[in-house]
Amino acid sequence: MSTRILTGITTSGIPHLGNYAGAIQPAIQMSRQTGNDAFFFMADYHALVKCDDPERVARSRQALAATWLAAGLDTDKATFYRQSDIPEIPELNWILSCVTSKGLMNRAHAYKAAQDQNAAKGIELDDGVTMGLYCYPVLMSADILIFNANKVPVGRDQVQHLEMARDIAQRFNHMYGETFVLPEVQIAENVAILPGLDGRKMSKSYDNTIPLFESSEAELKAAIMRIVTDSRQPGEPKDAESSMIFQIYKGFASDAQTTALKAELERGMGWGDAKNALFTLLNDHLAPMRDRYQDLLSRPDDIEDILLAGAAKARQHTEPLMERVRDAVGLRKAKRVAVSAPAEKKAARKGRFVSFREEEGFRFRLLDAAGTELLVSEVFADPRQAGMAQKALAALNSRNQFEVAGDEALVVVEGAKVASLPAAELDALLETLEGMRAE
Ligand code: TRP
Secondary structure, X not given: XXXXXXXXXXXXXXXXXXXXXXXXXXHHHHHHOOOEEEEEEEEHHHHHHHOOOHHHHHHHHXXXXXXXXXXXXXXXXXXXXXXXXXXXXXXXXXXXXOOOOHHHHHXXXXXXXXXXXXXXXXXXXXOOOOHHHHOHHHHHHHHHHOOOOOEEEEOHHHHHHHHHHHHHHHHHHHHHOOOOOOOEEEEOOOOXXXXXXXXXXXXXXXXXXXXXXXXXXXXXXXXXXXXXXXXXXXXOOOOXXXXXXXXXXXXXXXXXXXXXXXXXXXXXXXXXXXXXXXXXXXXXXXXXHXXXXXXXXXXXXXXXXXXXXXXXXXXXXXXXXXXXXXXXXXXXXHHHHHXXXXXXXXXXXXXXXXXXXXXXXXXXXXXXXXXXXXXEEOOEXXXXXXXXXXXXXXXXXXXXXXXXXXXXXXXXXXXXXXXXXXXXXXXXXXXXXXXXXXX
């Protein structure tokens, strides 16, 4: 059995070097490993929570698609699609909303952070909080559960969302029967978390990013030249590990290259030279992908074809599962109900005996009209005896015909115990038997 891995990236910006090293590149590597069945998507519905600029969302979708493809994702192997091309996702989102307790969403970090900020400003706690933000974890659960994903590689900030997805899946399974796999979070251990130009985590919100494919060689170089360093001069020994230049270098270099740069810095290599070494390394790595990226972006129809093919592939999974979900909650196709209704109705309106065989002999169950078990008989040596006991049981029509001992009621036929049940259920039993005798 292969492991189904699934992850999504919100389409609210243009991917930078940190996104590539921390998420896209490791995901592509995972998709190449045998035994993995990879699903990667662009979370464009999620983008609407953060971003109300249509142009930006549209551009980000294109940029992200081209980035994954330019970075080498094999769309024959992995399933690559846009969230908004899969109608089963918003459909499941609604159904999951109906099993998710509001209290669970109250505890979501992103929502609490928004409230805390409002509290600090002394304004209404829910100011600026949309239902999209509030229910974000439900949509994310739908993304994951609709594919029955086993593993979800994400950053640490998403761990709580994965816990919520498991909670919601469990709740649904409990209410409606086993339907969803409980997904596991996968925090990449040896993935590079790149520092940004100023030493904080590389992030668009800090404006400290190194561009990936969107910018020219010259712009890449300019960004690298802006990396903050300490004031040590060329010739002075430097501590490699505390330098952002070295940290980023390490994310892309071989072990030998890393060791060599470290030694040179300790021997007094100037920061300018170190930046040049980083530029050369990065540019060699990125240049071929940058060309592919620009080429892809100039062929939007081809991107569209690839994404629509990906969506069709994805829906081979989401359609049948959604069918099961609809069935489970009672949203069945009218046609199917009509076809099976006459036969089903007759059988379902009455209780029935179900005989079965065990190692020690023969038994039967009595089910009520809804199919709930009322009792299981004792063991009979042969099926004829079991049949006679059924017949005797079927004729009972009054409480006096049972031997009640404490809260147990015994069914005794010709001095032999045939079955027992909780005395509290005698009325239900008699009603079922009555129903079975009725024409
Ligand atoms: N919330 C994720 C993020 O901001 C993106 C995302 C949406 C996602 N749906 C997902 C990630 C499903 C993994 C699985 O990074």
